Amino acid sequence: MSQTSRPLAYVHSRTAVLRNENIDTDRIIPARFLTTTERTGLGKHCFQDWRYAADGSDDPAFPLNQPEARGCAILVAGHNFGCGSSREHAPWALLDYGIQAVISSEIADIFRGNSLKNGLLAIVVGAAEHRWLLDNPGVELRIDIAEGTIALPDGGITRFDLDAFSRHCLLNGVDQMGFLLQHEADIATFETHREKAA
Amino acid sequence: MSARTLFDKLWDSHQVKAETASTPGVLYIDLHLVHEVTSPQAFDELRSRGLKVRRPDRTLATLDHSTPTLPADADGKRPYYTKEAEAQVAKLESNVREFGIDLMGWDSPQRGIVHVAGPEVGATQPGMTIVCGDSHTATHGAFGALAFGIGTTEVGHVLATQCLLQRKPKSFAIRVDGALQRGVTAKDLILHVIGTIGIGGGTGYVLEYTGEAIRALSMEERMTVCNMSIEAGARAGLIAPDETTFAWLKDRERVPKGDAWDRAVAAWRDLPTDEGATYDREVRIDASAIQPSVTYGTHPGMVVPIHGNVPAAADAMEQRALDYMQVIAGKPMWGEKVDVVFVGSCTNGRLSDLRAAAGLLRGRKVAEGVRMLVVPGSEQVRRDAEREGLDEVFRAAGAEWRESGCSMCIAMNGDLAQPGQLVVATSNRNFEGRQGKGARTVLASPLVAAASAIAGHVADPRDYMTQEVAA
Numbered sequence: 331m332s333q334t335s336r337p338l339a340y341v342h343s344r345t346a347v348l349r350n351e352n353i354d355t356d357r358i359i360p361a362r363f364l365t366t367t368e369r370t371g372l373g374k375h376c377f378q379d380w381r382y383a384a385d386g387s388d389d390p391a392f393p394l395n396q397p398e399a400r401g402c403a404i405l406v407a408g409h410n411f412g413c414g415s416s417r418e419h420a421p422w423a424l425l426d427y428g429i430q431a432v433i434s435s436e437i438a439d440i441f442r443g444n445s446l447k448n449g450l451l452a453i454v455v456g457a458a459e460h461r462w463l464l465d466n467p468g469v470e471l472r473i474d475i476a477e478g479t480i481a482l483p484d485g486g487i488t489r490f491d492l493d494a495f496s497r498h499c500l501l502n503g504v505d506q507m508g509f510l511l512q513h514e515a516d517i518a519t520f521e522t523h524r525e526k527a528a
Numbered sequence: 529m530s531a532r533t534l535f536d537k538l539w540d541s542h543q544v545k546a547e548t549a550s551t552p553g554v555l556y557i558d559l560h561l562v563h564e565v566t567s568p569q570a571f572d573e574l575r576s577r578g579l580k581v582r583r584p585d586r587t588l589a590t591l592d593h594s595t596p597t598l599p600a601d602a603d604g605k606r607p608y609y610t611k612e613a614e615a616q617v618a619k620l621e622s623n624v625r626e627f628g629i630d631l632m633g634w635d636s637p638q639r640g641i642v643h644v645a646g647p648e649v650g651a652t653q654p655g656m657t658i659v660c661g662d663s664h665t666a667t668h669g670a671f672g673a674l675a676f677g678i679g680t681t682e683v684g685h686v687l688a689t690q691c692l693l694q695r696k697p698k699s700f701a702i703r704v705d706g707a708l709q710r711g712v713t714a715k716d717l718i719l720h721v722i723g724t725i726g727i728g729g730g731t732g733y734v735l736e737y738t739g740e741a742i743r744a745l746s747m748e749e750r751m752t753v754c755n756m757s758i759e760a761g762a763r764a765g766l767i768a769p770d771e772t773t774f775a776w777l778k779d780r781e782r783v784p785k786g787d788a789w790d791r792a793v794a795a796w797r798d799l800p801t802d803e804g805a806t807y808d809r810e811v812r813i814d815a816s817a818i819q820p821s822v823t824y825g826t827h828p829g830m831v832v833p834i835h836g837n838v839p840a841a842a843d844a845m846e847q848r849a850l851d852y853m854q855v856i857a858g859k860p861m862w863g864e865k866v867d868v869v870f871v872g873s874c875t876n877g878r879l880s881d882l883r884a885a886a887g888l889l890r891g892r893k894v895a896e897g898v899r900m901l902v903v904p905g906s907e908q909v910r911r912d913a914e915r916e917g918l919d920e921v922f923r924a925a926g927a928e929w930r931e932s933g934c935s936m937c938i939a940m941n942g943d944l945a946q947p948g949q950l951v952v953a954t955s956n957r958n959f960e961g962r963q964g965k966g967a968r969t970v971l972a973s974p975l976v977a978a979a980s981a982i983a984g985h986v987a988d989p990r991d992y993m994t995q996e997v998a999a
Binding site (some may be wrong): 349350351352354356357360361362364365366367368369379384408409410413414415416417418436438439440443444447448470490494495506507510511513514516517520523524528 | 568697939
């Protein structure tokens with residue numbers, strides 16, 4: 331397997347919190363920025379219509395513009411984060427903005443898959459843990475991907491589920507294209523059978 | 529073998545390798561649809577690795593998202609909104625040349641929104657797996673194909689290997705009994721379903737729509753229903769193929785012909801869910817109780833019947849949505865002043881949708897101060913509509929008639945609403961800013977959209993329908 335993304339074993343940061351439920355990928359990166367043909371440079375447009383005031387300055391009402399939220403690599407967000415459009419520009423924008431992990435009580439399927447393939451850890455925790463994290467912005471967390479744990483500053487530990495393959499890919503920086511390409515012989519055999527049957 | 533659902537059969541027949549505890553399964557993809565927005569980085573990835581497109585014959589591209597809907601000028605210059613949009617289209621044009629992929633491009637009579645044009649040319653067929661870097665790929669599930677949206681990294685995977693790494697989702701039956709009332713459409717049905725199960729109600733599931741109300745729908749109506757499965761969080765929505773499906777597909781360009789057609793139909797007849805097969809979850813909906821429905825908030829699960837009252841906000845976030853929409857709890861959406869009406873999109877941009885809207889507008893005018901934009905879903909839809917004179921009906925009423933594309937649904941081509949404007953839209957998403965920064969979107973059927981254009985406020989189409997329109 332080839333290695334393309336940086337291996338990620340831990341995310342250690344204070345949290346920034348967006349309490350809103352159903353934050354869709356249009357809000358993360360509005361469609362007018364999708365005419366790019368690159369993956370890079372989208373961080374400055376992340377949450378574009380939420381974070382800037384009319385004059386282009388940072389809107390102090392946007393939670394991630396608060397001084398204590400600056401530099402946080404862990405985003406705790408309301409239920410059903412990343413719903414809507416399949417645009418991979420959403421995780422690209424979040425990563426470029428500086429987010430390495432998103433925690434919610436539910437994360438939309440396509441966004442979650444896109445995130446994990448780009449080294450953005452997207453994890454779901456139980457309702458009680460989620461509520462506590464929403465209510466305590468700025469708390470220092472240490473996420474251990476190999477162990478599947480989130481360590482709180484008071485010594486408490488919360489577990490999260492991550493499928494074995496995604497964990498392996500994150501920990502080793504393994505790229506899934508390489509894994510798929512190893513199945514060439516199986517794919518060719520499948521095609522031969524399928525196209526003969528048709 | 530035990531009784532299987534349609535979804536089980538589609539999944540089983542495309543497994544190159546079954547999933548294990550430590551690895552996802554390898555799922556074969558029969559048809560890969562490609563458009564300009566979500567593909568450039570994937571082609572770059574192939575290039576950087578020295579890879580080819582494995583099956584150009586199973587790949588079909590179109591131009592739809594970034595494309596202008598106003599015609600080219602006398603010199604053939606198209607009025608792109610930005611130079612980036614123009615460069616993005618040019619990039620797909622050069623990528624398909626380099627990798628040997630068919631493109632339904634500017635010079636093709638088949639160009640259109642990927643989820644309108646794909647079925648039209650017969651590329652979409654029952655029993656297939658279909659993907660596209662677009663969440664509304666769920667549309668193609670209307671034919672009994674497992675169809676879902678993917679990200680750009682996965683677009684690269686499919687280009688290079690014709691496969692995806694997947695774990696099998698759970699199954700969820702949406703059974704719709706009874707019959708839709710006059711003036712109530714497939715759009716109202718799916719808005720009602722999303723309002724019932726919620727915007728995240730389908731997360732982790734593949735939906736199968738069943739029941740007599742679904743069987744009674746035309747193919748175009750079935751596409752409207754499956755299209756919005758993602759708005760309930762489900763990556764895919766399915767409807768079992770039947771005589772309606774086969775009749776719609778027969779003789780289309782890319783379907784099998786002659787004996788091969790007969791063999792294909794025979795195989796497709798085995799696809800529907802076996803008697804006794806079970807789903808992980810089921811709900812039942814009574815079609816006869818569904819009213820013309822509209823959204824009142826900032827996601828597609830915030831739905832009310834057109835005369836129903838906007839519910840009180842349950843929390844600060846819901847109140848924020850009502851404030852953004854400038855609507856008041858306890859009052860209906862009926863009567864809300866309208867600035868813009870948009871008829872089009874992969875949800876409701878097909879010929880039957882345009883006929884429905886034109887049926888109400890014939891001999892009537894768009895209300896003063898209302899801008900109405902009608903955008904056919906494909907160039908084929910445009911030609912068919914013009915042959916029937918629908919363009920003249922829209923123009924005579926005061927609406928703008930455009931070339932095909934995604935247009936104001938995603939508002940990245942310059943077709944957009946101004947801050948604060950209220951748009952009644954036949955598209956699929958009412959997220960904040962979706963149709964332009966600060967724009968307020970009310971999702972509705974083509975009938976509700978046309979009635980609202982005439983009235984100048986959110987209106988009930990049944991107030992404008994004659995008996996023959998209703999038929």
